[in-house]
Amino acid sequence: MKKTILAVAIPALFAASAQAANVYDADGVSADVYGRMQFDIRDDNTNTDAVGSARMGFKAQSEIATGVSGFAKGEWQIAAEDADSSKFTARHLYVGFDFEDSGKVIFGQTDTAFYTAVAPTDIFNSFGYGAYTLVEDGRQEGQIIYSGEFGGFILDASYQFRNPDFQVGVGNPEDTSYVDLGAELDSAYAATLGYNFDFGLGLYGGYHVEKFKDGDKKNMALSASYSWEALYLGAAYVNAKTDDAKLDGYDLVVSYDINAVSLYAGYAYQKASGDATLVDGGTMTFDDLGDWVKQSTLGVSYKFNSNMKVWGEYLVDNGKGVDTEGAAPALTDADNQWRIAVQYNF
Structure with missing residues (x-):
């Protein structure tokens, strides 16, 4: 989650941020x-398994001149030895300049500016994010990003260069898998405008254009967040269009904190229509999907201290799934899922 924007709105129990350890701080240079x-126990209504994972990160900052600093960040996801996924995956890799009150400029791999517009409903540890399938593409490489906050105003903008092996993230950003769309991205640009009121309300609007050889994909999002004491509410509407296809979705979340316990829930919906090329040149008729995302999620987490927490989440999935393993995508029946996890941050 983008805490610089949603620090007031998102309850601390949902934050997956680490407790950074400072290893150097002298002469205007710091490194953390x-x-x-x-450890996760997972059930997909077919099998129950357990898998471990780790994440490591490094960030540094140094003063260049009065009011100007340079910074860098690298973060990697590390899978357990017997996991089927990639063992070592980059999440964030970038360098940049911080101009204090004028904002930051970032170069590298991280979230696009469009993410800021959907972040108000990104509160789940394991599930969530169903309404954003094929709309919000996850962390992308080859970007130049500007991020600024002026009073309560938010301004984020990003540009992505050509990517011959373009992939999109599918699922919760904390547990994202990436799908190759079999398409070459020529370029992309995104922007989000927002305003955070001092009484707990935040409003955001985002737009993202992706240019491919065979046409453009245009995405938009409108969202709101509201926090009052231990209560948090978030809502978003998203839309994506190509020449032949359209996606419409909305996402609703609520959470309530009781001391160290946090209770949270959400509902995600998405409707598809038209045709679209998805995988290896295969074409899926979105009209066959219709209301293909209908997900309700319930969760509870308990925070032992600032480092360690546990949670359980249950996903009721009344939608449809897409099997992307073959030469062309195929429909599958969606199943209910649950997950129990324990996490230690340092």
């Missing part, structure tokens, strides 16, 4: 290391 260890 951080990470986490996690």
Whole structure:
């Protein structure tokens, strides 16, 4: 989650940020290391398994001139030895300049500016994010990003260069898998405007254009967040269009904190229509999908201290799934899922 924007709105129990350890701080130069260890028990209504994972990160900052600093960040996801996924995956890799009150400029791999517009409903540890499938593409490489906050106003903008092996993230950003769309991205640009009121309300609007050889994909999002004492509410509407296809979705979340316990829930919906090329040149008729995302999620977490927490989440999935393993995508029946996890941050 983008805490610089949603620090007031998002309850601290949802934050997966590490407790960074400072390893150097002298003469205007600082360096921190951080990470986490996690163990999940997962059930997809077919199999129950357990898997461990880790995350390691490094960030540094140094003063260049009065009011100007340079910074860098690298963060990697590390899978357990017997996991089927990639063992070592980059999440964030970038360098940049911080101009204090004038904002930051970032170069590298991280979230696009469009993410800021959907972040108000990104509160789940394991599930969530169903309404954003094929709309918000996850962390992308080859970007130049500007991020600024002026009073209560938020301004984020990003440009992405050509990517011949373009992939999109599918699922919760904390547990994202990436799908190759079989398409070459020529370029992309995004922007989000927002305003955070001093009584707990935040309003955001985002737009993202992706240019491919065979046409453009245009995405938009409108969202709101509201926090009052231990209560948090978030809502978002998203839309994506190509020449032949359209996606419409909305996402609703609520959370309530009781001391160290946090209770949270959400509902995600998305409707598809038209045709679209998805995987390896295969075409899926979105009209066959219709209301293909209908997900309700319930969760509870308990925070032992600032480092360690546990949670359980249950996903009721009344929608449809897409099997992307073959030469062309195919429909599958969606199943209910649950997950229990323990996580230690350092």
